[in-house]
Structures are given as C-alpha cells and as structure tokens.
Amino acid sequence: MEIIKATGIHKTYNPDKIPVHALRGVDLGIEKGEFTAIVGPSGSGKTTLLNIIGGLDTPDKGSIIINNTDISSFKDNEMINFRRDNIGFVFQAYNLIPVLTAKENVEFVMVLQNRNLKERTERAEELLNAVDLGDKMDKRPSELSGGQQQRVAVARALASNPTFVLADEPTANLDSTTTANLLDMMLELNQKEKMTFVFSTHDQRVIDRARRVITLVDGKIV
Amino acid sequence: MKMILSIAWRNIWRNKTRSWVVIGSILVGIWSILFMLSFSYGLITTYVDNTIRYQSSHIQIHNPDWKEDQEVEFTLENTESVLQYINNQSYQSSATQRTLVNGMVRSSRGARGAMIKGIHSEKEGQVSHIDQKIVEGKYFTENKKNEIIIAQKLAERLKLKIRKKLVLQFQNAQGDIVAGSFRIIGLFSTANTLYDESFVMIKQTDLNRLLVLPNASHEIAVFLDDSKELAQVKSDIQNQFPHLLIEDYKEISPDANLYESQMEVSHRIFITIFMLALIFGIINTMLMAVLERNKELGMLMALGMNKTRVFFMIVFETLMLGIIALPFGLILSWLSITYFGKHGVDLSAFSDGMEQFGMSTLIKSYIPTELYFSLSTATVFTALLASIYPAIKAINLKPIEAMRKI
Ligand SMILES: Nc1ncnc2c1ncn2[C@@H]1O[C@H](COP(=O)(O)OP(=O)(O)OP(=O)(O)O)[C@@H](O)[C@H]1O
Numbered sequence: 001m002e003i004i005k006a007t008g009i010h011k012t013y014n015p016d017k018i019p020v021h022a023l024r025g026v027d028l029g030i031e032k033g034e035f036t037a038i039v040g041p042s043g044s045g046k047t048t049l050l051n052i053i054g055g056l057d058t059p060d061k062g063s064i065i066i067n068n069t070d071i072s073s074f075k076d077n078e079m080i081n082f083r084r085d086n087i088g089f090v091f092q093a094y095n096l097i098p099v100l101t102a103k104e105n106v107e108f109v110m111v112l113q114n115r116n117l118k119e120r121t122e123r124a125e126e127l128l129n130a131v132d133l134g135d136k137m138d139k140r141p142s143e144l145s146g147g148q149q150q151r152v153a154v155a156r157a158l159a160s161n162p163t164f165v166l167a168d169e170p171t172a173n174l175d176s177t178t179t180a181n182l183l184d185m186m187l188e189l190n191q192k193e194k195m196t197f198v199f200s201t202h203d204q205r206v207i208d209r210a211r212r213v214i215t216l217v218d219g220k221i222v
Numbered sequence: 223m224k225m226i227l228s229i230a231w232r233n234i235w236r237n238k239t240r241s242w243v244v245i246g247s248i249l250v251g252i253w254s255i256l257f258m259l260s261f262s263y264g265l266i267t268t269y270v271d272n273t274i275r276y277q278s279s280h281i282q283i284h285n286p287d288w289k290e291d292q293e294v295e296f297t298l299e300n301t302e303s304v305l306q307y308i309n310n311q312s313y314q315s316s317a318t319q320r321t322l323v324n325g326m327v328r329s330s331r332g333a334r335g336a337m338i339k340g341i342h343s344e345k346e347g348q349v350s351h352i353d354q355k356i357v358e359g360k361y362f363t364e365n366k367k368n369e370i371i372i373a374q375k376l377a378e379r380l381k382l383k384i385r386k387k388l389v390l391q392f393q394n395a396q397g398d399i400v401a402g403s404f405r406i407i408g409l410f411s412t413a414n415t416l417y418d419e420s421f422v423m424i425k426q427t428d429l430n431r432l433l434v435l436p437n438a439s440h441e442i443a444v445f446l447d448d449s450k451e452l453a454q455v456k457s458d459i460q461n462q463f464p465h466l467l468i469e470d471y472k473e474i475s476p477d478a479n480l481y482e483s484q485m486e487v488s489h490r491i492f493i494t495i496f497m498l499a500l501i502f503g504i505i506n507t508m509l510m511a512v513l514e515r516n517k518e519l520g521m522l523m524a525l526g527m528n529k530t531r532v533f534f535m536i537v538f539e540t541l542m543l544g545i546i547a548l549p550f551g552l553i554l555s556w557l558s559i560t561y562f563g564k565h566g567v568d569l570s571a572f573s574d575g576m577e578q579f580g581m582s583t584l585i586k587s588y589i590p591t592e593l594y595f596s597l598s599t600a601t602v603f604t605a606l607l608a609s610i611y612p613a614i615k616a617i618n619l620k621p622i623e624a625m626r627k628i
C-alpha cells in the first residue's frame with residue numbers, strides 16, 4: 001500500500017516576476033517501509049518536493065494523498081496537527097529546541113500530542129538509547145556535537161509514531177564517520193521499527209545505502 | 223500547557239541581559255510611578271486632613287437660611303438637642319456650637335473685615351484643635367470677659383501685639399451697630415494663613431451678650447475620630463433633623479473636594495502614560511526576541527506546535543517578565559514610600575507660596591493600599607497588551623520561509 005501518493009505536482013516560484021519552475025509534473029508513490037533517497041543536482045527541486053510532501057508548502061497543481069487523506073484542502077492549524085501526528089521531520093540544521101535537553105526535545109512532539117508522562121518518558125528513553133545517546137539525555141543541544149544533534153532529531157522524528165520520516169539533507173553538515181553512523185542508525189530504525197524514511201542528499205555514500213533512489217532533474221523525475 | 227510554560231520560562235533566560243533590562247525598566251517604571259503618586263497623595267491628603275482638622279471639621283450644621291445670607295437672626299433652634307443626639311451616638315466624635323457674625327476688627331492703626339466666631343472655649347479645642355495652634359500667648363482662660371484670640375498674620379496687619387486691645391464692631395439682631403473692646407490673649411497660626419486671617423475668636427457668652435441673643439448659635443461643627451463613618455453619621459443626623467442644613471467637609475470646602483477628585487484624574491493620567499511607555503518598550507523587546515528566533519519558531523510549527531500554543535508561548539514570555547518585575551517594584555516602592563512617609567521631604571526651599579494656601583512644605587509620601595493592587599493589575603494588563611503584537615507576528619510566520627532565511 002502506498003502511504004504517500006503524489007500526482008502531477010507543479011510548483012512555480014515567483015509566478016509574476018521571474019518565474020522559477022521548481023517542479024514540473026512530479027508523480028511519486030512511496031510504500032510503507034521504504035528507505036528512499038531523492039537525489040539530483042542543486043536546484044533540481046528536492047527541497048521543494050519534500051516540503052510539499054511534508055505539508056510545509058502547497059503545490060500549484062497536483063494532489064498529495066497521505067494515508068488516504070488529501071492534504072491539499074487543510075487549513076493552517078489542521079495542517080499543523082496533521083504534521084504533528086503523521087510526519088517526522090529531520091532538517092538540515094536548526095532542528096532542536098535550544099532550551100530543552102535531548103530527552104525533552106524528543107518528548108516535545110509527544111507533549112504536543114497530549115500523551116501521558118510515563119509513555120513519553122519511556123519512549124524518549126527507548127529512542128535515545130536506540131540512537132546511542134542514552135548517556136546524553138540531559139544535555140542541551142549546545143552541549144552536543146553536530147552528529148549527536150542530528151541523532152536526537154532522528155529520535156524525535158520517530159517519537160510521535162509518524163507515518164513516515166522526511167529528512168532534507170540530514171547529513172549535509174556532518175563529516176563522513178558521523179554520516180555513516182547516522183545512516184546506520186536510520187537503517188536500523190527502518191528495519192526494527194518498520195519506519196519509512198524519505199530523504200534528500202547529495203552525498204554519494206548516502207545514495208549507496210539507500211534502497212531506492214529517485215532522481216530529480218529540473219523539476220522532473222528521471 | 224506546562225511544557226509551554228517551561229519553554230517560555232527558559233526562553234526568557236536565553237538572553238539574560240535583555241530580559242534583565244526589560245525587567246529593570248518595568249521595575250523602575252513601577253517604582254517611579256508609585257513614588258511620584260505617593261507624594262501627590264501625601265500632599266493632597268495632608269491638605270485635606272488639615273482642612274478637616276483645623277477648618278471645616280467633618281460636618282457642619284446650619285440653619286438653611288443662614289447659608290444663603292449670613293444674617294444674625296438665622297440661628298439654630300435646637301442646638302442643645304442636636305448636640306445631645308450626636309453625643310449619644312455610638313461613634314466617637316466631638317461637637318461644638320458657635321455664634322457667628324460678620325464685622326470689623328479695628329485697631330488704632332487700621333481695620334479689617336472678619337468673621338467673628340463666638341465659641342465654647344473647651345469644646346472648640348476638641349473640634350477645631352485651635353488650642354494646639356497658639357503660637358504666642360495662651361488659649362482662653364475660664365471666666366475672664368472680653369478676651370480675643372486672633373491670627374498672628376492679622377495681628378501683624380493691624381500692627382497689634384499680644385495683650386493689646388482692639389475693637390469689634392457689628393450689627394446686632396435689632397440692626398443696631400454695637401461695638402466691644404477686647405484684649406488679645408493669644409495669637410494662632412495654622413498651615414493656611416489666608417483662612418486664619420478671615421476670622422477672630424471670642425467666647426460665645428461675650429458675643430451673645432453683645433448681640434442680645436442669649437442662647438443663640440449659628441453653627442454646630444462635628445469632628446469624627448474615624449473619617450470612614452462620615453457618610454453614615456451625616457445621613458443619621460439628617461434623618462433625625464430633616465429641617466437643618468447638614469454639610470460635610472467636601473461641601474463646606476469645595477477646594478478639598480476639588481483636590482481630591484483632581485488627584486484621581488491626574489493619577490489615572492499618570493498611570494496611562496506609564497502603561498503607554500511600558501507597552502512600547504516591551505513590544506520592541508519582544509519583537510526582537512521573536513524575529514531573532516524566526517527559524518526556531520518555524521521549526522516548532524513544522525513539528526506540529528499549533529498557532530494557539532505558539533501564541534501563548536510568546537504571551538507567557540512577556541507576562542513572566544512583568545510578573546518577575548512586579549514584586550521587586552512593589553517592595554522597592556513600599557520601602558521608599560514608608561521611609562519618606564516617616565521622614566517626609568522638605569520642600570520649603572522651593573515653595574514659598576505653598577504655605578499660604580494651606581499646603582504643608584514637609585511632604586510625607588503616602589499611598590492607599592488599593593493603589594498597589596491597581597498598579598499591579600495595570601502592569602500585568604500592560605504586559606498582556608504588549609505581548610499581543612509580537613505573538614501575532616510569531617504565528618504569522620510561515621514555517622518554510624522562516625526556516626529558509628539565514
Ligand atoms: N522561495 C523560493 N523563491 C524562489 N525560488 C525558489 C524558492 N525556493 C526554491 N527556489 C528555486 O527553486 C528551484 C528548486 O529549489 P530547491 O531548493 O527545491 O532545490 P534543491 O534540489 O533542494 O537544491 P539544493 O540541492 O541546492 O538544496 C531552485 O531553482 C531554487 O532557486
């Protein structure tokens with residue numbers, strides 16, 4: 001079953017001034033449990049596509065169906081709640097809330113979901129252990145390295161039990177060993193938790209580990 | 223909610239200097255407004271208290287006709303029963319009766335018009351406390367005839383000294399001009415020298431004899447130990463003696479009333495200015511705090527923090543700054559107001575004219591307790607108002623745009 005189904009996605013920036021056709025007719029289906037990389041040259045539309053799938057941006061044309069729900073008709077707050085419950089995000093940077101500890105960051109989305117304290121604590125500890133940060137739970141982001149911060153972000157993305165995790169160049173700011181670690185961990189969670197991952201990347205080593213690779217060129221899948 | 227509160231709390235300590243600057247300015251704002259108001263209150267309250275204590279008393283009772291046109295024949299008919307009624311009530315009070323007539327005070331060097339008050343020497347002291355204001359000579363001694371006490375200022379004007387004689391001249395009830403010679407036994411001076419000059423005091427028995435009105439009185443003045451009972455006492459007396467004119471100090475001295483109400487108006491204006499200044503200060507800081515956290519706020523909304531929660535987070539952050547500042551501001555104000563309430567500030571160097579109008583130059587700060595509460599409410603309300611604009615700015619951020627900006 002396809003959990004993400006994008007059909008005929010078009011997106012043009014600055015339609016009135018100098019139009020930039022970022023996406024021109026993208027069709028994409030993602031099945032549960034995939035570990036998929038979206039690759040392509042800079043400016044090919046990877047971020048735009050991920051933002052649209054993640055409900056952070058809206059397409060000019062086309063439809064996005066996630067878990068049999070058409071998300072294009074959502075209002076602001078409906079969209080926010082839908083993201084909270086269905087999509088885990090890992091961004092390239094500025095992922096974590098600086099005033100919260102690692103554990104509190106992971107708990108954060110569960111607080112937004114109004115889950116109870118016991119459940120939150122257990123899940124946060126379990127996930128932080130899974131990303132190998134059991135000993136850093138009470139550290140604030142500023143006390144963690146870039147790789148550790150990204151791992152906290154991955155743990156947090158999973159905390160809400162989302163339908164899938166979207167990651168836009170999660171390793172862009174990491175060196176090669178940390179990149180490898182993060183990928184190992186994501187793959188492990190992909191297998192153990194049956195979590196679907198969709199991520200964009202430039203990095204050949206990351207592309208090599210993906211199970212499916214979707215290539216974008218000039219706003220189209222090739 | 224708890225999570226939002228805790229994030230908000232930690233957020234305000236991210237930029238400690240900035241938060242302390244805001245807290246500090248709210249604190250100084252609270253302190254300066256209360257401190258300033260306390261002197262204005264102190265000044266007016268002292269003035270009103272002095273007016274009641276030495277001039278008007280709390281209540282005065284007259285024949286309604288006398289008020290219109292101060293003729294000798296408009297006397298009170300039942301002075302004794304009114305006094306008895308007042309003395310039998312449960313509240314603590316002092317009351318005295320007076321005979322009043324407008325006349326001339328003459329010395330060999332000049333003459334001036336004045337109200338001649340025939341008083342009951344013993345009771346008068348308890349009501350108008352004038353016996354405490356004798357600056358030269360003494361108050362009335364029991365049974366000597368034709369003694370007079372006048373204002374020190376009036377004595378200067380008429381070039382009179384203590385123990386000298388003067389002549390009082392006025393019309394009696396029959397319309398004949400009568401005159402009497404009186405010896406000055408005391409000079410008094412209250413805070414209000416203009417008022418002092420307007421009257422002289424002799425014994426009621428002396429005045430009534432000259433007027434040929436043996437048991438007459440024109441006025442009863444009542445001084446209450448507790449001002450709060452005024453309204454009740456006034457209406458009680460009015461009910462008991464419906465045909466008499468009963469007035470409280472606000473009616474007798476419209477200036478006291480005017481000061482009191484003007485004070486309230488000007489205090490409202492001060493508080494409004496204070497709030498406006500604070501509002502702009504707080505909005506400015508909170509906008510900075512929101513704008514520099516663009517990316518983070520975008521991320522929070524991307525993760526699923528809805529607009530209501532983002533809105534409240536910013537509101538809480540702002541409120542917390544105000545609420546931290548509040549107790550410090552109140553304590554500081556209370557300390558300084560208490561200190562200057564005890565020791566006062568001497569303004570005599572700047573204020574030559576003030577005494578003339580009955581304003582004391584030693585101002586003691588004072589603030590009614592309610593004002594601490596109303597200022598606290600105003601501060602919280604101000605912080606709340608000031609938080610709205612930055613909070614709206616925050617919720618209008620679009621997550622992707624917020625996160626893209628470097
Ligand atoms: N907000 C925007 N306004 C105008 N043009 C935009 C905007 N966002 C992206 N673009 C343009 O749209 C095209 C696709 O951009 P996008 O960020 O999706 O590419 P990308 O594949 O993620 O690139 P990169 O690998 O550099 O991250 C680019 O030409 C970019 O300049």
Ligand SMILES: [Mg+2]
Pocket residue numbers: 046047048168
């Ligand atoms: Mg990109």
